Amino acid sequence: MDTSHQFSFAIGNWFNNLGEASLLGLLMSVVGVGMLLYTLKSRRSVKTAGPRLATADEKIALLEKKIELQNSAMSLLGERVSALEEYLEMIGSRQQRQEVDKKDVRFYQQAIGLADKGLSAEELAQRCGISASEADLITMLYQKAH
Numbered sequence: 001m002d003t004s005h006q007f008s009f010a011i012g013n014w015f016n017n018l019g020e021a022s023l024l025g026l027l028m029s030v031v032g033v034g035m036l037l038y039t040l041k042s043r044r045s046v047k048t049a050g051p052r053l054a055t056a057d058e059k060i061a062l063l064e065k066k067i068e069l070q071n072s073a074m075s076l077l078g079e080r081v082s083a084l085e086e087y088l089e090m091i092g093s094r095q096q097r098q099e100v101d102k103k104d105v106r107f108y109q110q111a112i113g114l115a116d117k118g119l120s121a122e123e124l125a126q127r128c129g130i131s132a133s134e135a136d137l138i139t140m141l142y143q144k145a146h
Contacts, residue, residue, distance in 0.1 A: 111135070115142040
């Protein structure tokens with residue numbers, strides 16, 4: 001006989017030799033250990049499930065705190081929007097000033113006419129009130145064209 005058959009045979013003999021009271025005691029012990037393990041497992045799951053449920057007053061206090069935080073965040077957002085609106089107004093007014101400051105096309109046509117008469121870039125800048133680089137550009141373009 002191999003060892004697994006011998007073990008099964010020994011267990012069978014042991015059960016046969018037990019009395020009814022001993023067998024009942026053994027069965028009750030196994031059931032007790034199972035119930036103990038189940039109780040321990042259920043207690044662990046309750047502890048890991050989380051904290052106790054909050055009362056209505058605690059929930060209200062928590063919600064009021066959230067509302068207060070949201071109100072302060074909204075206030076900050078309002079301030080930022082106002083700052084952005086001011087910035088956009090400043091940019092718009094600056095752009096309008098730049099458009100007003102732009103020289104008329106006729107102004108440059110006058111400078112081109114003077115360059116056509118042979119004025120140098122320095123004389124163009126002085127007479128027309130343009131920058132030296134603009135005067136240089138006009139004279140270079142005119143000289144290349146003719």
